[in-house]
Amino acid sequence: MSDPIPGIAAPAHLRQGSSIGQPLTRRDGPLKVTGQARYAADNHPPGMLFAVLATSGIARGRVLGLDVAAAKAHPGVVEVMTPANRPPLAGDPDAKDSPFMFRLDALQNDAVRYPQQPIAVVIAETLEAATEGAALLAPRYAAEPPRVGLDGAAAFVPAAVGVGSPASFAQGEVEAGLAAAPRRMEAVYETPAQYHNAMEPHAIVAAWDGERLTLDTPSQGMAMAQARFAALFGIRPEDIHIRSPFLGGGFGSKGLANGPQVLGILAARLVGRPVKLVLRREQMYGPVGHRAPTRQTIRMGADAAGGFTAIASHTLTATSSFDDFIEAAADVAHTLYATPALHTSHEAVRLDTGTPMFMRAPGEAPGSIALESAVDEMAFACGMDPLAFRLRNYAEVEPASGKPFSSKALRECYAEGAARFGWAGRPLQPRQMRDEAGLLVGWGMGTATFPAMMMAGHARATLRADGSGLVETGAHDMGQGAWTALAQVAADGMGLPLDRLEFRSGTSDLPDAGIAGGSAHMATVSSAIHGAGGAVIDRLAALATGDERSPLFGAGNAGVVAREGRLHRRDDEARSESYAAILSRAGLAGLEAMGQGAADPAAQKAFAMHAHGAVFVEVKVDPDFGQIRATRVVGAFAAGRVINPRMVRSQYYGGMTWGVSFALHEHAVTDRRSGRIMNADLAEYHLPVNADVPSLEAILVAEQDPHVNPLGIKGVGEIAITGTAGAVANAVWHATGVRVRRFPIGLEALIGA
Amino acid sequence: MTLSISLTVNGTVQAVALEDPRVTLLDLLRERLHLTGTKKGCDRGQCGACTVLLDGRRTNACLVLAAAQDGASVTTIEGLAEGGQLHPVQQAFIDHDALQCGFCTPGQIMSAIGLLAEGQAGDDPERVREGMSGNLCRCGAYAGITEAVLDAQARLAAREDAA
Numbered sequence: 057m058s059d060p061i062p063g064i065a066a067p068a069h070l071r072q073g074s075s076i077g078q079p080l081t082r083r084d085g086p087l088k089v090t091g092q093a094r095y096a097a098d099n100h101p102p103g104m105l106f107a108v109l110a111t112s113g114i115a116r117g118r119v120l121g122l123d124v125a126a127a128k129a130h131p132g133v134v135e136v137m138t139p140a141n142r143p144p145l146a147g148d149p150d151a152k153d154s155p156f157m158f159r160l161d162a163l164q165n166d167a168v169r170y171p172q173q174p175i176a177v178v179i180a181e182t183l184e185a186a187t188e189g190a191a192l193l194a195p196r197y198a199a200e201p202p203r204v205g206l207d208g209a210a211a212f213v214p215a216a217v218g219v220g221s222p223a224s225f226a227q228g229e230v231e232a233g234l235a236a237a238p239r240r241m242e243a244v245y246e247t248p249a250q251y252h253n254a255m256e257p258h259a260i261v262a263a264w265d266g267e268r269l270t271l272d273t274p275s276q277g278m279a280m281a282q283a284r285f286a287a288l289f290g291i292r293p294e295d296i297h298i299r300s301p302f303l304g305g306g307f308g309s310k311g312l313a314n315g316p317q318v319l320g321i322l323a324a325r326l327v328g329r330p331v332k333l334v335l336r337r338e339q340m341y342g343p344v345g346h347r348a349p350t351r352q353t354i355r356m357g358a359d360a361a362g363g364f365t366a367i368a369s370h371t372l373t374a375t376s377s378f379d380d381f382i383e384a385a386a387d388v389a390h391t392l393y394a395t396p397a398l399h400t401s402h403e404a405v406r407l408d409t410g411t412p413m414f415m416r417a418p419g420e421a422p423g424s425i426a427l428e429s430a431v432d433e434m435a436f437a438c439g440m441d442p443l444a445f446r447l448r449n450y451a452e453v454e455p456a457s458g459k460p461f462s463s464k465a466l467r468e469c470y471a472e473g474a475a476r477f478g479w480a481g482r483p484l485q486p487r488q489m490r491d492e493a494g495l496l497v498g499w500g501m502g503t504a505t506f507p508a509m510m511m512a513g514h515a516r517a518t519l520r521a522d523g524s525g526l527v528e529t530g531a532h533d534m535g536q537g538a539w540t541a542l543a544q545v546a547a548d549g550m551g552l553p554l555d556r557l558e559f560r561s562g563t564s565d566l567p568d569a570g571i572a573g574g575s576a577h578m579a580t581v582s583s584a585i586h587g588a589g590g591a592v593i594d595r596l597a598a599l600a601t602g603d604e605r606s607p608l609f610g611a612g613n614a615g616v617v618a619r620e621g622r623l624h625r626r627d628d629e630a631r632s633e634s635y636a637a638i639l640s641r642a643g644l645a646g647l648e649a650m651g652q653g654a655a656d657p658a659a660q661k662a663f664a665m666h667a668h669g670a671v672f673v674e675v676k677v678d679p680d681f682g683q684i685r686a687t688r689v690v691g692a693f694a695a696g697r698v699i700n701p702r703m704v705r706s707q708y709y710g711g712m713t714w715g716v717s718f719a720l721h722e723h724a725v726t727d728r729r730s731g732r733i734m735n736a737d738l739a740e741y742h743l744p745v746n747a748d749v750p751s752l753e754a755i756l757v758a759e760q761d762p763h764v765n766p767l768g769i770k771g772v773g774e775i776a777i778t779g780t781a782g783a784v785a786n787a788v789w790h791a792t793g794v795r796v797r798r799f800p801i802g803l804e805a806l807i808g809a
Numbered sequence: 810m811t812l813s814i815s816l817t818v819n820g821t822v823q824a825v826a827l828e829d830p831r832v833t834l835l836d837l838l839r840e841r842l843h844l845t846g847t848k849k850g851c852d853r854g855q856c857g858a859c860t861v862l863l864d865g866r867r868t869n870a871c872l873v874l875a876a877a878q879d880g881a882s883v884t885t886i887e888g889l890a891e892g893g894q895l896h897p898v899q900q901a902f903i904d905h906d907a908l909q910c911g912f913c914t915p916g917q918i919m920s921a922i923g924l925l926a927e928g929q930a931g932d933d934p935e936r937v938r939e940g941m942s943g944n945l946c947r948c949g950a951y952a953g954i955t956e957a958v959l960d961a962q963a964r965l966a967a968r969e970d971a972a
Contacts (some may be wrong), residue, residue: 085903088911089895089918091846091886098845106840132829184831253949255850255858255912304848304912305947337851535909535948706906706950713949738855738945740902745942746951750935 075544075554076767079702083559084302086537093302097334099272103263107323107333108186109316110176110193111342112168115202115408115555116377116729119166119175119195127178127193129299135327137177139163143325146290152379154690155219156280158411159379160315161343162288162322168197169378170410173340174315177323179331201321202297202408202731205279206246206351206372209405214375217402218384218419225390225456228397229635233366240436244580245426246355246798247385248723249374251348251736252415253743254534256304257337258344260320268295269321274303274649276311276532277571278564284313285321298422299560301532302658308345308414310534311573315343336704341724341736345371345413348383349375352426362438362448364395367541371402376411380404385410386776388423390668391397391505392457393431393449398456408731414573417774418712420506421781425718425799428782441484442501442786443474454664462663462763465694466503469670469757472559473692474501476755486793495676503695504669506575508761510655513580514571517550517588519596519647523636525550525557525623527588530566531581535710536773537578537703544699545582545767549589551618567650575771578699580653583765587651592617595647600638607631631764659715667770669693669757671712671779675787682803686716686784688751696757696770701756703738707772708754717744720787742800813922814879818842819888827876834868834878835859838885846886846915850945857944859932861885862925867923884913889922897964898922909948920944921958925965932959 102643108115111676112119124136142163149160153331158188162175176193203209217223234240249357260273269291275281278298303310321331337346351372359363369386388401417424435445449471453460474480482499489497515529527546533539543559550557560566569581573646597616599622600608606615608623608631616623639646659665674688689712698704721742725734735741761768781799788806789795796805814825825837835852838844838861851856852871859870862884872885889896893930898921901907908914921940930936937958938951946954 081903082906082908084911085908088908088914089886089899089902090890091844091915093911094845095848095912097849098839100840100845182830182832183836188831253947255856255910255945256848303910305910307947323924335848337853337855535911537909539921582936704907705908706948706953708950710949712908713951737853739849739885741854742952743945743947744949745945746954747942748934749949750938752952768885801866 069253072337075547076699076783078700080540080544080700081363081702082537082540083202083543095302095304096261097257097332099261101261101263101330104330104332104489105179105181105327106186106809107177107331108190109174109319109333109335109339110178110190111339112173112175113200114168114170114197115171117168117197117199119168119197121196122176122193122231127189130179130185130189130192134177134181135179137163137191137323137326140504145288145323147288149288155216156312158312158651159197160318162318168703170342170408172339172375174319174343177319179323179327180686193669199635199672204407204726204731205284206349206374206405207284208407211372211403212381213403214382214402214404216259217382221384221387224401230366230426233397234357234788236306236545237365238360239358240356241430241433241435241437242355243797244564244732245352245428245429246351246399247422247425247687248799249349250722251341251724251741252309253340253738253741254305254307254309257335258310258314258316259334260317261330262324262334264324265281267291268299272299273317274306274310275300276303276306276507276573278530279568280571281313282564288318289321290707296564298564300532300568303532305535307416308418311414311571317582337738338736341733342410345415346410347415347418348412349574350383350385350422352385352427354430356430358432358438362440362445364393364449364783366397367393370401371796372405373402374407375404376405376409379411381412382417383422385423385426388505391454391664392427394451394573408410416600417506418772421777424502424778425781425785428779429797432500432786432789433456439582441482442481443470446503457664459662459664462665463696463759463761464668465757465759466668466670469668469692469694472670473670473690476753477690477757479672486790491676496679496791498675498787498789499672500778500783500786500790501571501616501670501672502690502782502786504671504775506667506775508579508667508696508764508779509574509576510765511570511574511576511580511655513579513584514567515588515651515654516567517582517592517649518637519550519652520644521593521636521639523634525667526553527557527585528560528566529569529581530586531561531569531577531770532572533562533786534572534592535698536707540698541578541703542581542585546585546589549586551593552621556621575773575775579765579769579771581697582767582769584651587647588649588765591649591651592647595649596635596638597623599642602632603641605641606638607633648669653765663763664807665764666693667693667772667775669775669779671783673783673787675784677788677791682806684720684788684801684803686720686749689716689780690753691780692755692757693775694757695772695775696759696761696764697768698756699769704756709752711776712748713744714750714777714779716749716784718777718781718799719784723800812876814876814880816951817882819884830876832875833871834873834875837872844887848912848915850913858913858916859919860944861917862919862923865926867920886918898961901961901964905953905957905960907916907950907957908952909950913944913946915942917946917954921961924958924963932962934959
């Protein structure tokens with residue numbers, strides 16, 4: 057049984073339910089374990105053809121020719137789409153009207169601006185014929201030398217980083233603070249290009265019916281995709297129906313409309329039949345985004361007691377030759393540690409790659425592994441335990457803004473995580489511990505942080521004549537558990553048991569739920585759902601309390617509580633009436649209301665809003681061969697109200713696994729001569745396998761936040777990468793005494809050390 | 810030339826006409842038989858999303874040519890539940906939250922059933938992790954997967970003891 061929401065101004069009426077906070081299993085679980093959950097590529101409308109992309113084998117230049125005749129001659133091939141016969145678009149795919157709009161490759165010309173760029177589409181009766189047809193195109197190119205690596209082009213200062221943040225920030229006297237500090241460190245950290253690699257390749261099944269369009273395609277932001285496609289094709293957004301009930305992972309790569317989706321729609325238009333286009337795995341290393349590499353130079357100074365005197369962090373990163381997404385890695389220093397002087401700055405180079413994009417904890421993830429490594433180095437320089445050093449520099453207010461935190465249970469995270477891990481007694485010096493097999497053992501830690509953001513989203517609640525509820529919102533479930541947790545919020549919001557509540561989601565004809573990104577989807581959509589349910593109950597209460605035939609007459613809206621499908625008098629719980637009875641007497645077939653979730657500008661002005669955590673890691677390193685294994689990872693996280701602890705724990709496990717991967721496994725390697733990625737597949741681009749993360753533990757630290765949103769929810773999807781990645785790196789140092797600053801840490805950095 | 814093969818799919822013998830010798834078992838299942846529970850993540854045997862049981866052995870369906878499987882028996886994720894009753898591995902995946910996005914899940918479950926049948930892992934979590942490491946999960950649901958496999962093994966063993 058949940059209480060009235062703590063710390064929130066009393067609502068006009070109270071709603072109670074037992075769903076929020078329960079560790080329910082996934083409502084979509086039975087569909088997913090039986091193969092019945094329908095992902096985009098599982099659709100097969102009548103008359104459907106298969107489209108396969110031909111993608112560029114060079115990084116930069118022009119396509120001189122394609123053997124279209126050979127492809128078309130192949131049995132089963134229906135059509136080959138090239139810039140020469142591509143149907144016209146009403147909008148320019150190279151237009152950019154906002155930071156959330158990215159330039160797309162949709163066969164608008166013969167230019168090649170990155171490897172794996174689409175250069176043609178082969179459409180055939182079978183997948184085999186389309187695949188063969190694409191191979192037969194044998195493109196001829198005029199290639200230019202590719203610009204590769206952070207030293208491959210001249211650096212420039214971008215106009216903005218992330219989404220509209222300033223490229224630099226300065227406060228206090230950094231140089232003076234560094235000069236006066238008895239303890240100083242300066243180091244350069246490098247993080248690689250990474251690719252989202254959702255297990256589900258990007259896919260689209262497109263079907264035109266006149267000027268109406270039906271799309272099965274995974275989307276983290278259906279309404280934005282609808283708007284983009286509408287502008288590109290010159291049709292009305294409401295004439296585009298997107299179905300995205302399940303995403304096979306997104307991690308940011310399915311956040312915004314992408315070029316291959318547009319090509320699938322164009323192909324369907326060209327042949328006048330439904331078309332399915334699915335990316336091959338290697339084609340996901342180009343047109344659908346990645347995390348850009350960074351080179352971060354961090355300088356720190358501390359006084360004799362281990363207090364920071366200054367922190368300076370400079371990031372050099374990369375974007376594409378034709379668009380801007382600048383990984384805001386340095387900005388993570390804005391929120392973490394107290395310092396009288398802070399300077400962050402960014403530069404970028406333009407390379408012949410696809411445009412980088414949001415990838416799970418954009419900015420924070422690469423920023424955190426560098427900053428947490430630097431903090432560890434500074435702590436050691438000060439002769440302090442890394443946890444004691446972090447507590448010495450604990451930020452009571454947000455360092456960059458000076459604002460108080462809306463809530464911050466980081467001290468509790470440090471304490472609970474350290475206790476659970478057994479941090480006490482860790483030797484300060486590295487290379488002090490071995491296990492029974494002679495492996496080197498090291499312990500490291502890191503602080504986790506991620507902003508608690510709100511996007512804009514809507515929901516509709518309907519109370520039906522039989523007293524059951526319907527809540528509708530075009531939300532997105534890419535594995536975070538939206539189908540389950542949002543339904544829990546919906547049930548409590550309408551004062552109904554979960555089995556009396558129907559929850560509809562995952563299609564674009566439902567109220568716009570905004571974008572599932574920035575770890576803001578639960579907070580945003582829950583607020584909308586809670587508001588919609590509240591508005592319905594308000595009206596219901598007004599009907600009952602204003603009707604002298606009701607046992608609730610005269611109680612006033614504030615005098616009733618909604619629970620289990622009935623309104624009860626607060627001062628006399630025995631006096632109650634069912635929703636159905638109230639509607640029936642009023643002669644109503646139902647009640648309906650909308651709700652909205654959005655940031656509260658006043659609260660945002662007054663408070664810094666972030667989730668926090670502390671991660672403790674043990675690694676074991678083979679002293680002879682340098683093999684590294686993260687044998688134990690314990691994270692303690694505080695992120696406001698937890699709707700479903702089972703789903704939240706899984707989000708933390710996922711983030712921690714990404715953190716281990718960031719530190720030890722994944723990176724894209726580019727061939728300097730060709731500009732092509734040499735490991736564009738799942739064997740050579742290393743993702744952690746089950747045996748790579750043998751022991752994870754996530755502690756859900758209690759935290760109440762009265763300011764972030766009505767339900768006090770902070771996001772949990774991204775935070776656990778931060779903290780974890782640096783903790784692994786620090787543990788490797790502690791095990792070996794070797795400080796590796798180029799990630800991922802491979803055994804080549806440790807052999808013979 | 811059309812090739813005709815006989816394939817037992819989830820217990821039902823089917824005559825499959827193949828007009829194209831290039832069709833993989835995975836594409837046959839997904840695009841021709843419309844059994845789309847089996848997923849394609851990489852199409853080259855690197856991710857395990859397409860794992861099925863082929864003559865009882867866990868197999869990456871993307872690496873198998875359908876034409877070479879005349880007379881074979883295939884079990885897919887659609888063929889596990891009996892009379893609406895989930896297979897113990899399926900139920901354990903739900904109970905232990907061994908999935909997030911669900912895309913790798915059919916392959917994980919088929920692989921888990923194959924692993925249990927192989928009898929090599931026992932109740933040793935390290936061996937289960939190793940034995941399940943041919944199936945990638947980008948969401949990072951590995952902890953739950955390991956717990957689910959161990960739990961399912963215990964449930965199956967109890968069922969056998971009772972029988």
